[in-house]
Amino acid sequence: MKGRVMRSTGSWYDVLMEDGVKLRCRIRGKIRLEGIKETNPVAVGDYVDVEPESNEGIITSILPRTNYIVRQSVKKTGHAHVIAANIDQAMVVATMVMPRTSAGFIDRFLVAAESFRIPQVIVFNKKDLLDNESQRHQNNLIQIYKPLGVTCIVTSALENLQPEIEKLLHGKTTLIAGHSGVGKSTLINKLSPAINQKVSEVSDFTKKGTHTTTFAEMFRLDETTFIIDTPGIKEFGLIDMTPEELSDYFPEMRDLRLTCKFGSRCLHINEPKCAIKEAVARETIARSRYESYLSILTGEDTRK
Ligand SMILES: Nc1nc2c(ncn2[C@@H]2O[C@H](COP(=O)(O)OP(=O)(O)O)[C@@H](O)[C@H]2O)c(=O)[nH]1
Ligand SMILES: [Mg+2]
Ligand SMILES: [Zn+2]
Known part of the structure; x- marks a missing residue:
C-alpha cells in the first residue's frame, strides 16, 4: 500500500x-x-x-x-536533515514589525528554494501593523522580489482570508516557513480551522530561550492540497554547492555572471571587471541582495 x-x-x-x-x-x-x-x-x-x-x-x-529541502544537521556536520520532500512551492511568511524579518533571512530561504528549483512565494503578513516607515520598507522589498519571479502577497492573517492565497495553494504541496511569531499558525488556521494550530501570545515569541525543537508537519486542506508547517526551523541548508555556483541561485545574477571577466569562476568579491559588482554600483542589482550573496558565500552574517 x-x-x-x-x-x-x-x-x-x-x-x-x-x-x-x-x-x-x-x-x-x-x-x-x-x-x-x-x-x-x-x-x-x-x-x-x-x-x-x-x-x-x-x-x-x-x-x-521530485525534490527536497534540507537544513544542516546540528548533530553531525556534513550531514543534512531533510525537512520536507516533494514540494511544489515554498512560502515564507515575513513581517516588517513584530517581529521584523530581515532581508537576509528572506534571501537565504529563496536561495535554498531556488537551488532545489522550487517556486517561491513571500507572504507579507500583519499589514495592519505597518507604519509609514515599515510600509516603505515593505514596498522596497516587493520591488526587489517581484521582478525576480517571486510571488508577493500582502495580508493580515487576522482578517478574512484572501481568496488569492487559497487559489495559490490549491492542488499543490506548499512548504511554509518564517520566524516564530510572524503568523504562520494563524494563517494555517484560517485556511482550515480543523487544523487548529496553537497560536502563540504576542508576548511569547519575543522572549529568548523558549526554544522547543519541533518537527515539520504536513496538513491536508483537500484531496490535492497540502501545506507543510516548519515551526522552529531557522535556516535552510545549502548543501553540495560550490562557491562558484551560488550566484546561479540569484536569478538577477544568473545570466549576468557569465559576462564577468573571469566568467563562471568569478566569485564577485573583488575580481576585476566583475559584471555583478558593476550592476550593484548601477543599482540594477539591489545592494541588500548582494549583501545576502556575500553573507551566504562567506558563511558570515555581516549584517545584524
Ligand atoms: N496584528 C496582527 N497580529 C497577527 C497577525 N497574524 C498573526 N498575528 C498575531 O501574531 C502572534 C503570533 O502568531 P502565530 O500564528 O502564533 O505565529 P507563528 O509563530 O508564525 O505560528 C499571535 O498573537 C497572532 O494573533 C496579523 O496579521 N496582524
Ligand atoms: Mg506557529
Ligand atoms: Zn563577477
Missing part, C-alpha cells in the same frame, strides 16, 4: 494512506537514498510503500523524490 508521510518524530511516522486512513508507521531496517548524507531517511512529504501490520505499518521503501 502507498501513502504519504504527514509527520515524523524520528522513530515514528504518521502516514496518510491512499484510502484516507492515517497509519502510525515505523521503518524496517535501513532505507538508504543515493546522493545525500542525511540524518533522517524518511521525511515529511515522502511517498512511501507501507506494509500494514495489525493497526500499525512498516515503511518498506521511499518512492523517488
Whole structure:
C-alpha cells in the first residue's frame, strides 16, 4: 500500500494512506537514498510503500523524490536533515514589525528554494501593523522580489482570508516557513480551522530561550492540497554547492555572471571587471541582495 508521510518524530511516522486512513508507521531496517548524507531517511512529504501490520505499518521503501529541502544537521556536520520532500512551492511568511524579518533571512530561504528549483512565494503578513516607515520598507522589498519571479502577497492573517492565497495553494504541496511569531499558525488556521494550530501570545515569541525543537508537519486542506508547517526551523541548508555556483541561485545574477571577466569562476568579491559588482554600483542589482550573496558565500552574517 502507498501513502504519504504527514509527520515524523524520528522513530515514528504518521502516514496518510491512499484510502484516507492515517497509519502510525515505523521503518524496517535501513532505507538508504543515493546522493545525500542525511540524518533522517524518511521525511515529511515522502511517498512511501507501507506494509500494514495489525493497526500499525512498516515503511518498506521511499518512492523517488521530485525534490527536497534540507537544513544542516546540528548533530553531525556534513550531514543534512531533510525537512520536507516533494514540494511544489515554498512560502515564507515575513513581517516588517513584530517581529521584523530581515532581508537576509528572506534571501537565504529563496536561495535554498531556488537551488532545489522550487517556486517561491513571500507572504507579507500583519499589514495592519505597518507604519509609514515599515510600509516603505515593505514596498522596497516587493520591488526587489517581484521582478525576480517571486510571488508577493500582502495580508493580515487576522482578517478574512484572501481568496488569492487559497487559489495559490490549491492542488499543490506548499512548504511554509518564517520566524516564530510572524503568523504562520494563524494563517494555517484560517485556511482550515480543523487544523487548529496553537497560536502563540504576542508576548511569547519575543522572549529568548523558549526554544522547543519541533518537527515539520504536513496538513491536508483537500484531496490535492497540502501545506507543510516548519515551526522552529531557522535556516535552510545549502548543501553540495560550490562557491562558484551560488550566484546561479540569484536569478538577477544568473545570466549576468557569465559576462564577468573571469566568467563562471568569478566569485564577485573583488575580481576585476566583475559584471555583478558593476550592476550593484548601477543599482540594477539591489545592494541588500548582494549583501545576502556575500553573507551566504562567506558563511558570515555581516549584517545584524
Ligand atoms: N496584528 C496582527 N497580529 C497577527 C497577525 N497574524 C498573526 N498575528 C498575531 O501574531 C502572534 C503570533 O502568531 P502565530 O500564528 O502564533 O505565529 P507563528 O509563530 O508564525 O505560528 C499571535 O498573537 C497572532 O494573533 C496579523 O496579521 N496582524
Ligand atoms: Mg506557529
Ligand atoms: Zn563577477
